Amino acid sequence: MYDSRSAQGSDSFLDIFKKHNSVMLLIEPATGSILDANPAAERFYGYSLAQLRGMNIGAINQLPLDQILREIQSAVKQQKHYFIFPHKLASGEVRIVETRSCPIVMNGREVLYSIIQDVTLSRQAEEALRASEAQFRALLSSIHDVVLVIDRNGVYREIAPTSPDQLFKPSSELLGKSMREIFPPAQAEELIAAVEKVVDTKYPAHIEYDFLLNGETAWFQATISPLGENRTLWVARNVTEYKQLEASLRELEEKYHSLFDNMMDGIYRSTHDGRFVDVNPAMVRMFGYSSREEMLHIDIKRELYFAPEERGSHILDTGQQEIEVYRMRRKDGSEIWVEDHGSYVHDDQGNILYHEGMLRDVTERVRAEAAIRESEKFLKESQMIAGLGSYVLDVSQDVWISSDVLNRIFGIDETYDRSVEGWLNLIHPEHRADMVRYFIEDVMRAGNRFDREYKIIRQSDGATRWVHGMGELELDEQGQAVRMKGSIQDVTERRQMEDALRQRLLELEALYNVSTSLRTAQSVTDVLRILLDQALNAIGTDAGGVLLYDPSRHELRGNLSRGWFVQIHNNSVQADKGIAGRVFATGQPYVSPDFSQDPLLQPDNRQKLPHGWGGACLPIRAGTEIVGVLFVSVELPLEITPEQMKLLVSLAEIAGATLDRTRLFDETARRAAEFQSLFETSKAISAQTELHTLLLLIVETAMKLLNAASSGMYIYLPESNEMELIVDTAPFMEVGTRLKMGEGLAGRVAMTRSPIRIDDYSTWEGRSPHYDGVPFRAVVEVPMLYGGELIGVLAVYEVGDSERKYTEGDERLLSLFASQAAGAVRSARLREEATQRYQNLQTLRAIDKAIASNLDLRITLNILLTHAMDQLNVDAADVLLLHPYDQTLQYLAGRGFHTNLIEGASVHLNDAYAVRAVMERKPVQVSDASQIIENPPFAHLWEKEKFAFYVCVPLIVKGEVKGVMEVYRRTHRVAAGELFAFLETLAGQAAITIDNAQMFDNLQRANMEMAIAYEATIEGWSRALDMRENEAEGHAQKLADLTMTLARMVGVRDSELQHIRRGALLHDIGRMGISDRILLKKSKLTKKETEEVQRHPTLAYQMLQPIQYLRLAIDIPYCHHEKWDGTGYPRKLKGEEIPLAARIFAVVDVWDALTSPRPYREAWTKKKALAYIEEQSGKHFDPHVVRAFLRLMNDLQ
Structure with a gap:
């Protein structure tokens, strides 16, 4: 710290303070407030001088107050004249600074004068040095090498405590001594010369030396590095074990090379991609190459193998030696067979380095073995093909041996008794005595060749087989039979x-x-x-x-x-x-x-x-x-x-x-007659287009085709998965009877899609209760299929006492006819469906036109219900609208009702069938009055209106239920499937109608609310502008009203007046961007302030242009200060370039400004103001607008 100095009145101090490059601060000692700072401080901290003069040193110094006090106490104790603090710059960066301070007196009071120096880099360097030193010491403590510092004279200057056991003497005895005192003279001079070379050249050197360590020779490898000041760093490692291992390896290598060169078998080492690394002389000779070098350059896979499939290693990578015999190719192209004793060699990661092993030439052995195998194979195959078994009978020993083929012929194995008695047991009893006589007399006594066919009993299965035996006797020197060799062949197939x-x-x-x-x-x-x-x-x-x-x-x-x-x-x-x-x-x-x-x-x-x-x-x-x-x-x-x-x-x-x-x-012939009949019937049914007439024709034709008592047809109803009797020739059959799939004969035929023929239906266990008492006898029913689609079931049957039984031919004929009939029925139904769909489409088109042209929901729904009744063939229809707030369905529209009961319908969502349709979101059907007993209001309506059938469909649009549509019939007969399909389509149209109407109402309401909100916002902005500029309440509104009046006189259309009104209300909205200091200034504005005020039209444009709602009102706020002669602002528009709305408002705005008092002048009289406006016609104002304004003022007066 510096001594207190008086700086009062010192110009030199202030001059130094401002111009010096060092950072300087003047600080209030009691509070820490920065009283002043020099430009160097401004540059260093990044704050302006004004900002620094208003700051406290505590906002810059990052140490807490208690730590700052401890730092000061420590400096006093250590008699330091500076402090080390972390200071935070304006950018947020923290720098380490050295602060030197002393009190001085300025203007009669004592302040703290501080000089601040950035020491961040030096502090970081000190920290790095300390870390490096710590790492170096940790490294020295972890290595096991000898680390020395030796000067160029060979004197030990420093010894690291790394491996004391590797030193010649303890480090205390070596320090300060020369190598000449430690090593033999010649070795010492050699080592010192190496040190001198490193010192002189400044390049490291590597040496190897030995000496006696603990009574044994120890070898060291050393790296000598220059340190400067004629010193070197000597790092030595004990390599005694490596030297010993190296000597052993040399000895082993000499033995290996001797064995390698003198082996009779080939020895090799090759890479995995097919190149030899080394081969011995025997290997070179074996493959006929001239030298080892020639063989090292060949491609093994391409040059030593005959075919691509033989290439590659034959040795599997099992991790141990494998033996394999395979053929290879010599240099001259000849074949050589080798026995390979080889294995793979891997690195530490398990990767294959090379393949090594020994090859032995086994060509002659392989060929000899192949010849023997071929000979044996030929003999066996010959005997096998001929079915020829061979034997040798030892007459003297009474035993015989047999080949495999003979064993199969006899059906015996190696355990069979191969004596003469065993042979006799093989011969069939019918031939046994004759064969004994033949063998003794004709063969043994007469010496003839054995040649006879006889029967045997095969032992494996007891089968009798015929064989042809042949044999020759071998005699000894005395002419006695010793053995007989021969063959036996199975000739059973030939005899058979x-x-x-x-x-x-x-x-x-x-x-x-x-x-x-x-x-x-x-x-x-x-x-x-x-x-x-x-x-x-x-x-x-x-x-x-x-x-x-x-x-x-x-x-x-x-x-x-x-x-x-x-x-x-x-x-x-x-x-x-x-x-x-x-x-x-x-x-x-x-x-x-x-x-x-x-x-x-x-x-x-x-x-x-x-x-x-x-x-x-x-x-x-x-x-x-x-x-x-x-x-x-x-x-x-x-x-x-x-x-x-x-x-x-x-x-x-x-x-x-x-x-x-x-x-x-x-x-x-019969089929031809049937096909003729089918052809005739096909022509007949093809000519019919009306469905009901066609159905009658089909059953009558089927009855005639089979000459049956009666015939009927069931139609498949996919929506209910039932079969309905649609037509029948028998008067006692009730048309309209429905059978479930699998019920009765027709239901079973439909389910299996296969014909069924029954001789007596009255006793058949699967008959339906619907036909109890009907006198059915023989029945045949067949499915009517078209392209795999089930159309119905065609049936013919006998009744009463008839004993006729339908045949398979009858069934087949009826099936063929049913196939034809199915196509005709499907075509007729498609025609009717197409006609109905066309009518439905016409109806939907009419409904769409009604929806598009009418927004009255009740009118549109009445049109829809009228069309629904006509197309669905129902007697009444209505729409109930869902009110989610009270959870009820309320009557909205209806047609066809005889009473007005439905108009008071209010259904709660815990009752009635309509509620089921809403909850389950699917149609609900009622066709039985007993189903509605528990719903009295609905039952009362049902009774009064005499309804017999009812369907309710939910009105769903965009996943939301809007209500329900109900249709009623006063008779039971209705095609439910077709009704459901089109009814759901109409329900969709009704739902869309309701949704559109509700959406239109909601949209109208939202638009009206939004417009009101916009207008209220605009008026609020206008009042805020009036209040800001101390204008009287309603000032902007008064301007807007006068502007609207003048605009009407000029001829502005009514549709544009609302935009003019909004523009007039917001004419000075741009002033919100002008500061109050300028806007509310009572004295005359400077040139710069005037330019700032004239920016407000541009600011208005920037504020209003992004608002779509106000984009058409932007002309007045943006252009009302433009002048007719082009001298206005902000764009200096001229004449009719200025929008009409802005030209109109400019006159009104100036009129209002002139006739209103201002802080700097009194209000003008109306006469004076009108004279001024008239005088500015053609300069400031549009002459046409001025004339209209003068007329307006005259009318108002």
Whole structure:
């Protein structure tokens, strides 16, 4: 701190204070207020001198008061003449400053004179230095190297306490000593020379040296760095272990290279992309290259493999050595097979560095093994193809061995007894004795070659097989048999083919006879007669018969009979009973040893059959359908052999094929007749366009087509998922009857979309209660489908005592006709729907026109309800409007009611069906008076109006329920689905009508409220301007009224007068941007102040132009100071460039200003003011407006 000085009256002090570049402040000691500051302080702090003179030093000094006091006490104690404080600049930045202060006397009072210096950078540098020093010391304490400071003479100057155990002597004994005292002379001179070089060149050096440490040689690597002042930093690391490891590695490398170069097998190391890193001489020789260098430059994958699929490593990356044998290519293109003992080598991250291993040339071994395998494979394949098993029989030891093929032929495995006895057990008993005799006499005694076919029993499955055995004896020197080698082949298939060929010749003769006879067959009876006669002739018997299936009775009835079958010709059997029923049901032939004793024979038929007759029963097929059975009988002890059975099956098949062709011919003729009928009916129904007439025609045609007693049609109603009887030819059928999906026969046909045929409806368990007591008998009903869409169900039926049963053909014919009828019905319905939709569209168009042309809600709704009654074919309709505040539905409009009960309707939202429609947001339907008993008001309306049907639809628009629309009918008959669809459309129109009307009312109300609010705001602004400039209350309003009067005289349209009024009220709105000091100044304005005041029209434009509502009123506030001669402001407009509204108001504004008193003058008389205005015509004012104004003033006087 400085001593107190007197600065009073000192011009030199003030001169220094203002001009000095150091920051200087004069501070009130008691309060800390800054009394003055020099320009340097202004530049440093960023505040103006005026701002600094009004501040307190506490606003700049960032230390709390108590800390400032402690800083001052510390400075006194340490006898410092300065303080260190953080000062905050105007920009918000905090700088560290050094403050030197002393008290001085100025103008008779003592103030504190402070000189302030920015020391931020030096303080930051000091902090960084301290941090760096701390980091360096932490680094020294963490490293394990020897750190020394040695001068150029080799003297130890400093020793860091990093690794004391690595020093030659303790640091206390080394400091101050020279290397010449520590190391041997030659080594010391070498080390000192290295230090001198670093000092001279200023470049670091790296050296390696050794000395005895703890009795053992220790090696160090050192980095010597220049420090300056002829000193160096010496950082040395103990590398003794590395040196020892290096020596061991050199020794191992020498051994490896010796082994590498002298190995007989190839050794390699290669990269993962297919390049050799190293190969030994054996590897080079193996692949025929001239040198190691040549081989290191080849592409392994491209040059050492034959095909692309062989490229790449054969060794899997398993982490251990793998052995693989594969082929490669030598330099000359020849093949070489190698055995690879290799593995992958990885880095620390697991990435593959290279592949290394040993290759052994195994080409000869591979080829030898391949030749052996090929020979064995050829032998086995030859025996396999020929089915030839081989054996060797050791005669002396009584044992034999066999090949795999022979084992399969015999059906034995390795556990089988391979002795002579075991061989004999394989031979079929029928041939065993003959084969023993043949082997002893013809082979062993006579010495002949073994060559014989015989039967064996295959041990694996007990099957009898034919084999052909061949063998040769081997004799010893004495001529005795030692062993026999031979082969055995399974010839079962060949023997079977020979037997089959003989049997086939017999069959072909019989089949030829049958085929020849069947060519002349003209009918089913002819075919069956030929079949029976030829079958009996082929077997050599005269007893047999044919039974045909009667589907109507599910019975097999006699058709043709021969021999004793004539006696039972008229008998019939159930199609699932007895021998015939068994064959018919299963489709499999049946052989009976004796028909009269057969367990399948029914007891009541047993006495009718003669004893001692057996035979076979076979199915007769026409295509895939079994139409009957064929019996062929032989008298015992004869029996039908398997070969004869095959022949009978073939005869039945040939006859069946002919029978099928015959039936197809009959079926084709019948189908042709049906198609002719369908064609005729198709033409008839296609000509009909009226739906009801078409429906009658369809059922009448169906009845005639099947020659049925009656016919009817159900139509599918998708909206209720029901079937409705729409038309029927029977008088007792109630048209309009509805069946649920799956109910009754029609409901089930509709649900399954498949035809159903019933022989007796009265006993059918699925019949509907609707038809209890109706005398239905046989019925067939089929779905009417068009493009997968269900149209309805067509039914034909028998009634009363009729025993007729509809056939599959009847069902098929009716289905075809139903398909045609479905298309016709759909087309007719589409025509009616199109007509109805056109009428609906016309109605909607008329309603749209009414909505667009009329805003009266009741009139529009009455028009809508009138159209709704006409298009929906209802008797009455109304609209109830939802009042959300009292939660009620109130009557709004209605048509067609006989009473006025509906007009008083007020439905609370906890009652009635209309409320359900509102709550559930879907239509509600009532068609039964019993449903409304619990709602007395609605029941009373229902009774008085004699209603029978009611639908209520919610009126929803934009997700909001506006009310409900109700329609009523006084009869039950109505197409609910069609009514609902169009009713909901009309309800949408009604909802839109209500919403539009409500929206229009709300919009009108909002616009009116907004306009009132705008006008009130404008008048409020006007009054505020009057009050600000001390004008009398209503001043702006008076100007506006006079301006409006003058505008009318000038000829301004009424539609523009409101904008003129608003402009007049806000003519001086721009003055809000002028300060009160200038605006309310009583004395004359300066030139600068006058220019400021003349800015108010521009300010007015800037304020009003963004407001869309006031944009048309902007002419007066912006242009009322423009003059006719172009000398006005702000834009110096001239003549008619000035908007008319501004020209009108300019006259009124000047008139008002002249005739009103001002602080600086008295008010002018009206005469003087009018004279002035007239004088300014053509200069300041529009002459036309002036003339109109003079007339107005004259009229007002």
